[in-house]
Amino acid sequence: MNIGQASKTTGVSERMIRHYERVGLMPPPDRRDNGYRDYSPQSIERLRFIANARGLGFSLEEITTLLGLWDNRERTSSEVKAVALAHADDLGRKAAALEAMRRALLELAEGCSGDSRPDCPILDGIAVS
Amino acid sequence: MNIGQASKTTGVSERMIRHYERVGLMPPPDRRDNGYRDYSPQSIERLRFIANARGLGFSLEEITTLLGLWDNRERTSSEVKAVALAHADDLGRKAAALEAMRRALLELAEGCSGDSRPDCPILDGIAVS
DNA sequence: CTTGACCCTGACATGATGTCAAGGTTGATG
DNA sequence: CATCAACCTTGACATCATGTCAGGGTCAAG
Numbered sequence A, B: 001m002n003i004g005q006a007s008k009t010t011g012v013s014e015r016m017i018r019h020y021e022r023v024g025l026m027p028p029p030d031r032r033d034n035g036y037r038d039y040s041p042q043s044i045e046r047l048r049f050i051a052n053a054r055g056l057g058f059s060l061e062e063i064t065t066l067l068g069l070w071d072n073r074e075r076t077s078s079e080v081k082a083v084a085l086a087h088a089d090d091l092g093r094k095a096a097a098l099e100a101m102r103r104a105l106l107e108l109a110e111g112c113s114g115d116s117r118p119d120c121p122i123l124d125g126i127a128v129s
Numbered sequence C: 001c002t003t004g005a006c007c008c009t010g011a012c013a014t015g016a017t018g019t020c021a022a023g024g025t026t027g028a029t030g
Numbered sequence D: 001c002a003t004c005a006a007c008c009t010t011g012a013c014a015t016c017a018t019g020t021c022a023g024g025g026t027c028a029a030g
Helices: A005-009 A014-022 A039-056 A060-071 A077-110 A121-128 B001-009 B014-022 B041-055 B062-073 B077-110 B120-128
Strands: none
Touching: A005 A014, A005 A039, A005 B001, A014 A039, A014 B062, A039 A060, A039 B120, A060 A077, A060 B120, A077 B077, A077 B120, A121 B041, A121 B062, A121 B077, B001 B014, B001 B041, B014 B041, B041 B062, B062 B077
């Protein structure tokens, strides 16, 4: 399967497929006589794994770890779970941080008349806080 | 006030103070005879504004807009409020996306025994989903 | 005069991704 | 056969906010 087809069936851009290869997430695929990359069903499966992991917010570095575990029959599920829970924790902290910003901002905005006058507690709040 | 002192009193790194100047968020400060930057109280106030806005998650581009409004006595509070609410919306969407990832991940992790065996619904879930 | 604590500029790195340029390949159509 | 569109190749530059490092000037205290 050519890279264009691989991209279409996995939703991963050609750019990123090549990138994953460069950084070692994807093994170098077979090449046709003309030099074109040729992807096996296994490669497509791996690509999908990466795409799904990205969709869960894992970094490429974390995905390297996950793929290592995926490939390793000697893995323990506790290793996998530890990675997953650590990432879930990370997501939780980041979401909470964004929510805190949002609440602070809405609190400032609450006092703002939002009309044609220049007085604005939002600007005041940012200036002094 | 030298840049080191400005950095200490605002919590903004010297690197970023210079960066804000380069990208036009901060006006070029006065220079001493030796070429050292010399910050006025007004500059320090502006720096604090930027730092606080960053703390609320505004991008430097959004802060450019906010500073423009701050500087402009002809502004209307509705303009400011629109920027703030748009950003709050953005924050809300991003937080929700992270939370969704977290829930999906925790759901997968729930089925994982987390012991010494290799079977793991987390990896399975990432592989197929 | 030396030493340490400042300051200056410029450059490279991060992470994940887009985009563009310049070129080779292939298949179809005139 | 010539050509054109649709592929593929590699390499490079851009994004955004920030860190860090190199190589050099300045200044005050000992």
